[in-house]
Amino acid sequence: MPKHNRNTHAHVVIGVDLGGTKILAAVVDAKGHVLGTGKKSTHAEKGPEAVIQRIEKAMDEALEDAEIDKSQIAAIGVGAPGVVDNAHGLVISLPNLPGWDRVPLSKALRHWHDVPVTLTNDVRAAAIGEHRFGAGKGTHSMVAVFIGTGIGGGIVLNDRVWEGFRGSAGEIGHIVTLADGPYAPGSGTRGGIEALASRSAIEREIRAALREGRRSIIPELLQEKESTTITSGILAKALKKGDALTIEVLERATHYLGLHAASLINAFDPEVLVYGGGVIEALGEWMLPRIEALARQHAINKHQIERVKIAPAKLGDRAGVVGAAMFAFDALEGMAQPT
Amino acid sequence: MPKHNRNTHAHVVIGVDLGGTKILAAVVDAKGHVLGTGKKSTHAEKGPEAVIQRIEKAMDEALEDAEIDKSQIAAIGVGAPGVVDNAHGLVISLPNLPGWDRVPLSKALRHWHDVPVTLTNDVRAAAIGEHRFGAGKGTHSMVAVFIGTGIGGGIVLNDRVWEGFRGSAGEIGHIVTLADGPYAPGSGTRGGIEALASRSAIEREIRAALREGRRSIIPELLQEKESTTITSGILAKALKKGDALTIEVLERATHYLGLHAASLINAFDPEVLVYGGGVIEALGEWMLPRIEALARQHAINKHQIERVKIAPAKLGDRAGVVGAAMFAFDALEGMAQPT
Numbered sequence: 081m082p083k084h085n086r087n088t089h090a091h092v093v094i095g096v097d098l099g100g101t102k103i104l105a106a107v108v109d110a111k112g113h114v115l116g117t118g119k120k121s122t123h124a125e126k127g128p129e130a131v132i133q134r135i136e137k138a139m140d141e142a143l144e145d146a147e148i149d150k151s152q153i154a155a156i157g158v159g160a161p162g163v164v165d166n167a168h169g170l171v172i173s174l175p176n177l178p179g180w181d182r183v184p185l186s187k188a189l190r191h192w193h194d195v196p197v198t199l200t201n202d203v204r205a206a207a208i209g210e211h212r213f214g215a216g217k218g219t220h221s222m223v224a225v226f227i228g229t230g231i232g233g234g235i236v237l238n239d240r241v242w243e244g245f246r247g248s249a250g251e252i253g254h255i256v257t258l259a260d261g262p263y264a265p266g267s268g269t270r271g272g273i274e275a276l277a278s279r280s281a282i283e284r285e286i287r288a289a290l291r292e293g294r295r296s297i298i299p300e301l302l303q304e305k306e307s308t309t310i311t312s313g314i315l316a317k318a319l320k321k322g323d324a325l326t327i328e329v330l331e332r333a334t335h336y337l338g339l340h341a342a343s344l345i346n347a348f349d350p351e352v353l354v355y356g357g358g359v360i361e362a363l364g365e366w367m368l369p370r371i372e373a374l375a376r377q378h379a380i381n382k383h384q385i386e387r388v389k390i391a392p393a394k395l396g397d398r399a400g401v402v403g404a405a406m407f408a409f410d411a412l413e414g415m416a417q418p419t
Numbered sequence: 420m421p422k423h424n425r426n427t428h429a430h431v432v433i434g435v436d437l438g439g440t441k442i443l444a445a446v447v448d449a450k451g452h453v454l455g456t457g458k459k460s461t462h463a464e465k466g467p468e469a470v471i472q473r474i475e476k477a478m479d480e481a482l483e484d485a486e487i488d489k490s491q492i493a494a495i496g497v498g499a500p501g502v503v504d505n506a507h508g509l510v511i512s513l514p515n516l517p518g519w520d521r522v523p524l525s526k527a528l529r530h531w532h533d534v535p536v537t538l539t540n541d542v543r544a545a546a547i548g549e550h551r552f553g554a555g556k557g558t559h560s561m562v563a564v565f566i567g568t569g570i571g572g573g574i575v576l577n578d579r580v581w582e583g584f585r586g587s588a589g590e591i592g593h594i595v596t597l598a599d600g601p602y603a604p605g606s607g608t609r610g611g612i613e614a615l616a617s618r619s620a621i622e623r624e625i626r627a628a629l630r631e632g633r634r635s636i637i638p639e640l641l642q643e644k645e646s647t648t649i650t651s652g653i654l655a656k657a658l659k660k661g662d663a664l665t666i667e668v669l670e671r672a673t674h675y676l677g678l679h680a681a682s683l684i685n686a687f688d689p690e691v692l693v694y695g696g697g698v699i700e701a702l703g704e705w706m707l708p709r710i711e712a713l714a715r716q717h718a719i720n721k722h723q724i725e726r727v728k729i730a731p732a733k734l735g736d737r738a739g740v741v742g743a744a745m746f747a748f749d750a751l752e753g754m755a756q757p758t
Contacts, residue, residue: 163720221584235686237581244688245560248720251685256678256717258598259615269681269717276598339595342608346590347574347686349583378595378608381502381587 091154091412092146094139095405097202098131098160100124100176104397105138107146107153108405112213114398116146127179128171136192156189156197157408159205159400163248166199172247198411200243202400204250206393207234208241209403210354214394219351223344224393225252226357227337228312230264231274235348241407253278257340273340277333279359283310285329296325312362319366334367338374345379345388356393364392430493431485432751433478434744436541437470437499439463439515443736444477446485446492447744451552453737455485466518467510475531495528495536496747498544498739502587505538511586537750539582541739543589545732546573547580548742549693553733558690562683563732564591565696566676567651569603570613574687580746592617596679612679616672618698622649624668635664651701658705673706677713684718684727695732703731 092115097104105118118141120134135158143150162174169186186197200208207216207224211234216222222236231253235242242249253274254264261271262281275281286298287310301314318326341353353375355368372390379388395402431454436443444457457480459473474497482489501513508525525536539547546555546563555561561575570592574581581588592613593603600610601620614620625637626649640653657665680692692714694707711729718727734741 237576242576242687245690246688246720246726249686249688251688251719254685254717254719255594255682256596259596259600259675259678261598269719271678272682272685336598339598339610343594343611343682346593346611347588348581349585349588349590351584378593380590380593380608381585387585 092148092152093155093157093405093408093412094142094153095205095401095403095408096135096139096156096158097205097400097404098122098135098158098177099202100161103131103134103138104401105135105142106398106401106405107142107148108402110409112209112402112406114402115148116142116144117401118142118145122177124177128177128183131177132185132188135189139192150193153193153195155195155408155412156193157205157404157406157411158185158189158197158199159202159404159407160185160199161202164199164201165247166243169197169199171199196408196411198404198408200241200404200407201232201234201247201250202404203232204234204241204243205401205403205407206356206395206399207236207250207354207403208406209395209399209401210356210393211236211239211241212406213402214399215354215356215391216352221348221350222352222354223252223348223350224354224356225341225344226393227278227355227359228357229278229280231278231357235350237348237350252340252344255340255343257336257343273336276336277340279310279312279315282315282329282333282359285332286310286325289325289329294325297321297323298326312358315359316362319363330363330367331370334370335374337367338371339378341371341375341390342378345375346381349381352389352391354391354393356396356399360392361396368392430751431487431491432494432496432744432747433481433492434544434740434742434747435474435478435495435497436544436739436743437461437474437497437516438541439500442470442473442477443740444474444481445737445740445744446481446487447741449748451548451741451745453741454487455481455483456740457481457484461516463516467516467522470516471524471527474528478531489532492532492534494534494747494751495532496544496743496745496750497524497528497536497538498541498743498746499524499538500541503538503540504586505582508536508538510538535747535750537743537747539580539743539746540571540573540586540589541743542571543573543580543582544740544742544746545695545734545738546575546589546693546742547745548734548738548740549695549732550575550578550580551745552741553738554693554695554730555691560687560689561691561693562591562687562689563693563695564680564683565732566617566694566698567696568617568619570617570696574689576687576689591679591683594679594682596675596682612675615675616679618649618651618654621654621668621672621698624671625649625664628664628668633664636660636662637665651697654698655701658702669702669706670709673709674713676706677710678717680710680714680729681717684714685720688720691728691730693730693732695735695738699731700735707731
């Protein structure tokens with residue numbers, strides 16, 4: 081494979097963010113510009129073969145949107161919500177997509193277009209995106225914390241994402257923060273930060289309090305929004321209205337997030353901690369200053385702690401596709417192994 | 420500075436392990452062979468200037484022991500028990516050595532012999548030693564956990580120790596494992612693994628139980644050994660004799676260490692976790708299988724968790740000097756910045 085100069089070559093790649101409910105594809109150039117996008121529902125229940133067809137359709141749509149011919153695509157980079165084995169082109173398992181057990185996704189996508197295909201974890205892809213073009217831009221080390229239904233993360237050290245020996249580094253949602261604490265559904269682990277401060281953990285706590293007869297504006301907001309889920313938006317609204325239960329639960333979650341941030345700083349000592357995901361998009365303005373204050377208080381290196389930066393993510397939804405695309409560019413440049 | 424080939428050049432370096440009670444110096448060749456050693460009491464209470472003289476005496480002794488002339492020494496590598504700023508040649512602070520506040524140690528040691536001086540944290544130095552020549556040899560990623568009076572660690576990724584943006588990465592003793600748990604004396608942080616499972620944490624728990632009237636063989640062993648400290652050796656003896664209190668406290672500490680190991684695996688996904696320090700030397704045979712079982716149970720990546728290795732450190736006391744020496748060699752080779 082020829083070596084490309086990232087700044088001058090004309091090639092573009094396709095980034096794919098494979099999600100449990102939707103697939104986002106984007107044609108991306110080497111500077112991280114999104115030239116066109118495609119979006120399809122995943123229909124995860126139909127199994128891998130059908131989902132792969134949906135990925136191809138999303139990529140076709142992105143090509144059309146970018147008005148670019150398939151021949152101009154130099155690589156495909158996929159971010160998948162689970163464990164992948166990039167070296168062998170396999171998706172090992174995806175907790176929220178049934179049937180994905182060692183699926184040779186790279187090979188399958190090369191039938192669509194015969195170029196190198198790279199696989200990475202979706203959250204690591206988003207971390208790469210934030211590092212190259214978002215809140216981590218210009219830094220050389222970064223830990224990204226994405227707080228949504230679950231909590232995931234990505235670790236960038238010396239400008240490269242750290243994938244781990246088995247490709248599963250960055251599972252910072254499963255750093256045990258309250259030993260013997262609550263279970264995170266589906267994971268089998270207890271007391272990890274995901275079980276304490278994800279949107280679903282917050283929802284569980286609020287629902288438990290409601291069942292015990294606590295008063296709150298939440299049921300009213302659920303009705304008003306015709307929602308069966310306590311979304312981050314609903315939490316933000318309840319917070320704004322001063323709902324005591326919401327404040328109490330969010331304060332507890334934020335307390336754990338602050339301790340978790342201190343753990344990350346103590347272990348990794350990164351240049352910046354970047355927070356993203358639905359919970360942060362809705363509640364970050366309230367949460368981040370609190371997380372920062374707690375992190376400083378519990379970080380061990382008091383002499384240098386003032387230099388820790390905590391920043392909100394900047395790319396939103398697009399971090400994943402852009403990061404997956406950048407991972408593919410890196411492979412083209414021989415910085416990572418394409419398959 | 421000329422580039423050396425690590426395998427062929429004739430130079431040797433001096434590694435120094437600066438401790439709160441003793442200073443160990445060693446003449447080390449590029450293959451990690453210790454050619455001679457020197458050992459002095461630190462006399463930390465006399466302040467930095469006196470301690471620096473003791474370092475120089477330990478180095479003189481090591482030269483003499485190795486029958487090597489000072490002119491053959493190509494660099495000095497120091498591991499210090501606290502925060503250092505290698506780029507500026509400063510020891511920022513050493514919690515257990517009074518008066519060390521931004522001391523220009525590199526410059527001072529160049530008066531003894533005008534060669535490059537590198538500074539690193541003592542525990543990181545030990546991690547480097549274990550990675551190059553000990554339990555991590557042959558692996559490309561490793562997290563070392565040293566359990567003694569406190570708990571410290573070192574992180575090796577892609578064969579290099581990760582120092583962190585502010586030079587304080589690897590403070591894995593301060594990963595919060597039991598939110599709002601006990602304080603670690605001197606650190607101001609709560610619920611970190613150091614406060615739950617270090618020798619001093621174990622001693623605190625046993626003493627608290629004794630004050631409450633619990634029966635134990637420990638007071639008898641303390642008398643027998645004429646010790647005022649519940650050493651790791653005393654703990655091992657009490658364990659061997661089936662002392663119920665000791666078993667209970669060690670089981671709890673080991674439980675937290677297992678959860679902490681899972682956190683490390685989930686976050687870093689290293690090739691191997693290496694455990695060392697006085698507690699492990701005395702109790703590792705009993706603790707490590709338990710830590711491993713718990714780690715597997717709480718690690719998130721069930722598909723690949725079987726490949727996690729947990730291994731006892733191999734170099735003992737010498738890991739620190741050998742690692743500090745290797746850090747100096749790396750600087751000579753331009754892989755790190757000498758000062």
